[in-house]
Amino acid sequence: MADKPSCSSSGSRPARHFTADQALNIFLDMDDSDLSDLESYPGSSESDFQPSSESDSELDIPRLRSSNSSKRKGASPQPGPSRSSKQPCIATADVLHVEQTEWEEVDLHPAPSTHNNFRFLPKDGRQPGINPATGLDENSTPLHFFGTLMTSDITDDFIRSVNNYAEHMIVKNSPALSRSRFNRDNWHNFTEYEWLKFLAIMGIDKRPSIRDYFSTADNLYTGFYHKMFQRERFETIYSSMLHVGEPGAEDKNKIEPFVNSLTERFQFAFTPNQSVSIDEMIIGWKGRWRYKMFNAAKPYKYHIKSFGLVDSGTGYVLNLLTYYGANTSYDPEADANGGMAIKIFDTLLKHLGKGYHIYADRWYTTRALIDHLLDQGQYYTGTVQINRAGFPKALKTIALKHMQSKYWMLQDKILYLTWKDKKASHPCFNKCYSRECHSAKGQSKTRSHPCL
Secondary structure, three states: OOOOOEEOOOOOOOOEEOOHHHHHHHHHOOOHHHHHHHHOOOOOOHHHOOOOOHHHHHHOOOOOOOOOHHHOOOOOOOOOOOOOOOOOOOOOOHHHHOOOOOOEEEOOOOOOEOOOOOOOEOHHHOOOEEOHHHOOOOOOOHHHHHHHHOOHHHHHHHHHHHHHHHHHHHHHHOOOOOOOOOOOOOOOOOOHHHHHHHHHHOOOOOOOOHHHHHOOOOOOOOHHHHHHOOHHHHHHHHHHOOOOOOOOOOHHHHOHHHHHHHHHHHHHHEEOOOEEEEEEEEEEOOOOOOOOEEOOOOOOOEEEEEEEEEEOOOOOEEEEEEOOHHHOOOOOOOOOOOOHHHHHHHHHHOOOOEOOEEEEOOOOOOHHHHHHHHHOOOEEEEEOOOOOOOOOHHHHOOOOOOOOEEEEEEOOOEEEEEEEOOOEEOEEEOOOEOEEEEEEEOOOOEEEEEEO
């Protein structure tokens, strides 16, 4: 016997129960505006409803999904990225802008290729590589490169922020205990010389705690650290430099201005080659912060999430976007209704020119993003989640043999490849040409791989 749906309202009114026939009559009595409201329900789409017969299609009743279905005991996890309240979701809005077009399956003979032809034009007519205005060359030392990125202006702002924070803590803690870190008798202003010494110490070796660097135990003692700092002074600086914003700054304003100053120098000093990559960059963090995230599958389970733009050939970081939830500083000119993937890409790519080839993983790849980048004159290559809208429907049911591959083309603009080795791979391209497979030598034998 079919379950009886029930409807309830807030308050003390008892729940009202309906039979299946009564519920169906309620839907049939709705006008077009009511049905349009149901069709816009977040868990449904036009592609969700497939009439099983001609009589079903005449009713034109949208299929509804319960928003609590994934929370029921024993329910299977929903496909796609995590929908945790703290995890950014990529595909939610992107699905709404997908153009419904048919993919055509193609063969390697003749070799399929896309017809997009975007000229590579870095911004301001610059050439890829180190900016000549920096004065750096093959004879430059690592200190010269560091000084190019960490300029005196950035250093002065950083030192001033540390001293301002210390002054704020001294006033806040007055009257303070004689052994307090922030005491007028114990604190003296942070200087550029101490800043350079601090950088020289950080990152040389990793120890369980800060105090271990200054330990006098035989198995831990290192005279270098004792010559550079007293332990109390080092710990005070270490705890003060986490706040590099203006006095009274809160949340993201404590660090975002400093990060923006650094990325501006990163972009000035180096012009990327045509191939660039966008991916997440996580910073391990167990302290107190409202934007801290948790993911047990990450190397740092507690972390701060950021997105980075990197030159594929050198690994040079060109831009950073830290994730602050609803307060994330996306580019104001980005498409607000285009989905998170488009906003991330528009923000990270706004300082580049045209004709770049961008690589990303399946977390970002949507049809809306690929179409958007085509309109922007950018190439894209990325893996795909097969349940994403706008890609070949055959992917959900296709069964490939070992080392078998299949190809689909969309209007000579986008090529989709599925290929199976140990498991199926699903890359998608808007710049490629395909030819015969090439061989790659593995640990035990030589294997053939599709070449694109």
